[in-house]
Every structure is written in structure tokens, then in C-alpha cells.
Amino acid sequence: MPEVQPTRMELIKLRRRIRMAQRGHALLKMKRDGLIMEFRQLLEETKEAVNKMIQKYAEAQKKLAIAAAVDGTVAMRSIALASCQKPPEFVIMKKNIMGVVVPVIKRKPFKKKISERGYGILSTSVRIDEAVEAYEDVVDAVLEVAEMETTLRKLLEEIERTKRRVNALEYRVIPRMKEMAKFIAFKLEEMDRENIIRLKKLKGKKAKA
Amino acid sequence: MFSGTKTAYAYIVARTRVMKSRLLKPEDYKKMLNMSFDEIVRFLEETEYKKEIDAVAYKYTGPRLLDYALYANLAKTYRKIYQVSFGEVKDLIGEYFARWDLWNIINIIRGKMANVNPEIIEETLVPAGQFSEAELKSMLTKEMGEIVKSLEHTPYYNVLSKIGSIPMYKIEDELYKAYYSKLLKISAERIETKLFLNFIKMEIDIKNVKTLLRLKESGESTEEIIDCIIPGGYELTEDEIRKLASLSYEELLKSLEDYWFSKALEKFESLSEAEVNFDRLWIETIAKRASNYPLSILPVLQYIVLKKVEVDDLRILGWGKWFNFSNEEIEKQMVII
Numbered sequence A: 001m002p003e004v005q006p007t008r009m010e011l012i013k014l015r016r017r018i019r020m021a022q023r024g025h026a027l028l029k030m031k032r033d034g035l036i037m038e039f040r041q042l043l044e045e046t047k048e049a050v051n052k053m054i055q056k057y058a059e060a061q062k063k064l065a066i067a068a069a070v071d072g073t074v075a076m077r078s079i080a081l082a083s084c085q086k087p088p089e090f091v092i093m094k095k096n097i098m099g100v101v102v103p104v105i106k107r108k109p110f111k112k113k114i115s116e117r118g119y120g121i122l123s124t125s126v127r128i129d130e131a132v133e134a135y136e137d138v139v140d141a142v143l144e145v146a147e148m149e150t151t152l153r154k155l156l157e158e159i160e161r162t163k164r165r166v167n168a169l170e171y172r173v174i175p176r177m178k179e180m181a182k183f184i185a186f187k188l189e190e191m192d193r194e195n196i197i198r199l200k201k202l203k204g205k206k207a208k209a
Numbered sequence B: 001m002f003s004g005t006k007t008a009y010a011y012i013v014a015r016t017r018v019m020k021s022r023l024l025k026p027e028d029y030k031k032m033l034n035m036s037f038d039e040i041v042r043f044l045e046e047t048e049y050k051k052e053i054d055a056v057a058y059k060y061t062g063p064r065l066l067d068y069a070l071y072a073n074l075a076k077t078y079r080k081i082y083q084v085s086f087g088e089v090k091d092l093i094g095e096y097f098a099r100w101d102l103w104n105i106i107n108i109i110r111g112k113m114a115n116v117n118p119e120i121i122e123e124t125l126v127p128a129g130q131f132s133e134a135e136l137k138s139m140l141t142k143e144m145g146e147i148v149k150s151l152e153h154t155p156y157y158n159v160l161s162k163i164g165s166i167p168m169y170k171i172e173d174e175l176y177k178a179y180y181s182k183l184l185k186i187s188a189e190r191i192e193t194k195l196f197l198n199f200i201k202m203e204i205d206i207k208n209v210k211t212l213l214r215l216k217e218s219g220e221s222t223e224e225i226i227d228c229i230i231p232g233g234y235e236l237t238e239d240e241i242r243k244l245a246s247l248s249y250e251e252l253l254k255s256l257e258d259y260w261f262s263k264a265l266e267k268f269e270s271l272s273e274a275e276v277n278f279d280r281l282w283i284e285t286i287a288k289r290a291s292n293y294p295l296s297i298l299p300v301l302q303y304i305v306l307k308k309v310e311v312d313d314l315r316i317l318g319w320g321k322w323f324n325f326s327n328e329e330i331e332k333q334m335v336i337i
Helices: A008-082 A126-208 B005-021 B026-033 B037-044 B050-056 B062-084 B087-113 B118-123 B133-140 B144-150 B168-184 B191-218 B222-227 B238-245 B249-258 B271-292 B297-322 B327-333
Strands: A090-097 A100-107
Touching: A008 A126, A008 B062, A008 B297, A008 B327, A090 A126, A100 A126, A126 B191, A126 B271, B005 B062, B005 B087, B005 B297, B026 B037, B026 B297, B026 B327, B037 B050, B037 B062, B037 B297, B050 B062, B062 B087, B062 B297, B087 B118, B087 B133, B087 B144, B087 B168, B087 B191, B087 B297, B118 B133, B168 B191, B191 B222, B191 B238, B191 B249, B191 B271, B191 B297, B222 B238, B238 B249, B271 B297, B271 B327, B297 B327
Parallel strands: none
Antiparallel strands: A090 A100
């Protein structure tokens, strides 16, 4: 038991702190439960988005294989040189979910018109368009999944942190404070009893005299 | 040894007829459809493609081996046709093959603009046109300005000199327009050249209708569509294309029913299927016209187109087998079956 002054004032303060800790504990528990609910909901959405992304990737790979088959590696290489790597444009904003700051990727759809893709129309076939379009879909899906996964990771970290706080309050801080309050109360009662006995003894001496 | 236009046509037609007899037959494709990728390569090693497959086998494997071998064989065949022809027909074939020069120039410029290693650019070259392999390789070592300057004597110089001021894809399309515009300047006074010109015009129709459908489906504006159209078609004039481009996609399909290529649009589920239909119709049309004019440039052009289709079909077959596509999927993409 740490050094503590067994005074009534200290007991009042301690009881106040216990009430506050209990209120904090209830709030943190609610936050934890809320975060878990949010996480579960987002997890389902992310699973769906990841599955869609995998599907889109498989589709894009097939379309690329068809384009390579019809137009040849030579043409594909040539077109890859033409549509030279313009990265997708996006801005990362912030959103607050129960005090957790998560990223929101504001992006324009990566899908472009044929005339914006950077390769000539007359030297390419529609299979190339189909393959490029399929990969543009994949880029959009990857960005969506990236946003969701980062949010999930941040939520998970916050859930862990909140869980640790709830546990610390529930199993360590509040019981210790309660123990201290009990100790002070016991000490105060003991002091009261001592005083009564002391008063009784004084009263007895006074009567004898 | 030989003289006169008729002799020149008779000679080259006889040569290409022999070459045509060596093309793979539809039953060969049927046989290959039931083979694995390795079996197809082994089968091709017993045909005209053996030399090219052996030549690139040390460097590539899988479908890329087939790809480069097929392009090498195509370039060799086209060069041979050009070399054995003479007189007017040689000039016409040379003009027709200039499309491969364009292909190579575009690839070199794209590569240079993207700072790609010259070795990688070299892999994309198909020396089947007027420029020899050595000339193309020497271009690879030059700077962009020098490359453009070295093409000063060609009809592409005016377009190439705009590099940097307009986007590259516009340059590419303009180059193809310059190529066709040069072909269309050939005098059509005599029946021999008139047949050639009509062939080119019909090819332009096919290219234009494919472009029209592609861009319309993608939602491009009428002006953007017109920008990509090659002037001088057989039935599709610029004015008609302008009218067609302003229609909705469904109306466009309906309006195309009155043209010579309408048969290709009778039944299709996707644009890629429509493209295959156009290619099939094109082969049928050339075959019909070539049999009507057996001693003209048409049988030669028919062989040139058939050889390209053969190479394309073999590539589709090879890649399709490599990626485990079903036979139906492969057949859907092939032109000769």
C-alpha cells in the first residue's frame, strides 16, 4: 500500500477519483464497443471490396492476355511506351470516427476516354481498349481497398489502445483506488474507535477522581 | 530479263501464288487447336517458321518466342515479295509496305520520348518496310531531333516536326493519315492502279468504321471522332462519317446497314467480335476481287493480307494455349477457322 494520509479529506478525494475513473471506464468501454462495431461493418465492406478487386484483376489479366494474343507482345510493348505512366491523381483527406483520424482518398475515377489514354487510335485495336479499361478499373479498386485497409488498421490500433485502457482501469486502477479507500475508511474507523476508548478512559479517570 | 507491266504482274502473281500455297490450311488450325503450346511450336518447326523459331529460341521462351519468330517471318516474307517484284508493281507494294516504316518510326519515337533502353525499342521493330534493319538500328542511336531530320525526305516529316507541340497520340494518327493520303495520290488512270486504289479505299472504310464504332461506344464527341478518321474511303466519305458520328450508337449501327461491309455487323456481341467479323469480311472481299482480276495487284495484296492474318492467328493460338483459354475462346478471336 503506498504512502497515503488516512484523512477524511483524502477519502473524499479518493472516492471522487473512483467515481470519475468508473465513469471514464464506462465511456471507454462504450467507445471500444462502438469501434468494434464500426470495425466489423468496415471489415465486411473491405472483404467485399478486396474480392471485387481480385475479380477485376483476374478479368484484367485475361483481357491483357487476349490483347497480347491478338496484337502481340511487340504491339503491347509499343503501346506501353506510348501511354507512359501517368499516375492516378488523388487527394488524401481526413475523417474522424470516434476520435480516430482515418484517411479519405478523394479521387477522380481513373477511367479515361480513349482519346485521353495516350496511344493512337488508328494503330491499335479494341482489345487494347478493353485491356486498358480493365486495368483502369483495377487501379480504382486498389485505391478503394487502400483507403479501407488503412482505416481498418487505424481502427484496430485504436481498439487495442482503448482495450488496454479499459483493462487497466478495470483490473488495476479502480481496484487499487478502492483498496486505498477501504484502507483509509478502515484507518478512520480505527481512529474513531481509539478516540471513543480514549474518551471513555478519560471519563472513567475523572469519575474516580 | 523481264519487261512490261503485264509481265511484272504475271511474275509476281505467280510467285505469290506459290507462296500462298504454303500458307497454313484451315485444317492445320483445327489440328493445332487440339495441341498444347509446345506441340504447336513443334508443329510450326516443321513449316516455314522453323528458321525464325530456331533463331530466336536462344533468347526467348513461351509465347514471346512465338511472337518474335512470327514477326521475323512476316518481315522476311514481305521483304522477299518486295525484292522479287519489279516495275510498277514493286512501287505499289513498296508504298503499301511503308505502313511498317510508320510502325517502326512510331515505336522509336515513343521509346525515345519515354527514355526507354534502345534494346527494348529494338525488340518492337519489324523491318518489313522500306527502311532496312540497319537504318532502323542507326535511328535508335540518334537523338529525337536527328531522327526527325533524317526523315525529312519522307511524307511524314511535316507531321513529325510537330512533336512536342501536339500530343503523341495525335502525331501517330496524323502519320497514318499522311500514309494513306500518299497512297491515295497514286494516279488511278489505269485499271492496274485503280484496283490498287480501290483496295486502299476499302481498307480505309474498314479502318474508319472500326474507329467510328470504338470511339462512339467510348462516348467521344463528334469532333474527336472526325479527328481520327482517315479521309478518302470507298463508300464512307468524310461528310457521311460526320453525319454518322453525330448519331447515337444504336442509330449508327442501323445506319451502317447500307454499306458494303454491313454483313460484318449482322451478328456481334462485343466490339472485339465485330472487329473479327470485319477482318473475315475483308479477307472474303479481297479473295472475290482477286479472283475477278487474277493478273493484277489484288492477288499479291490478298497474299500479303492472308500472311498477316496467318501470323495473327498463330499468335492468338499460341497465347491462348499458353493462358489455358478454351478452344471456343481462341476460335472467337481467330479470323481463319
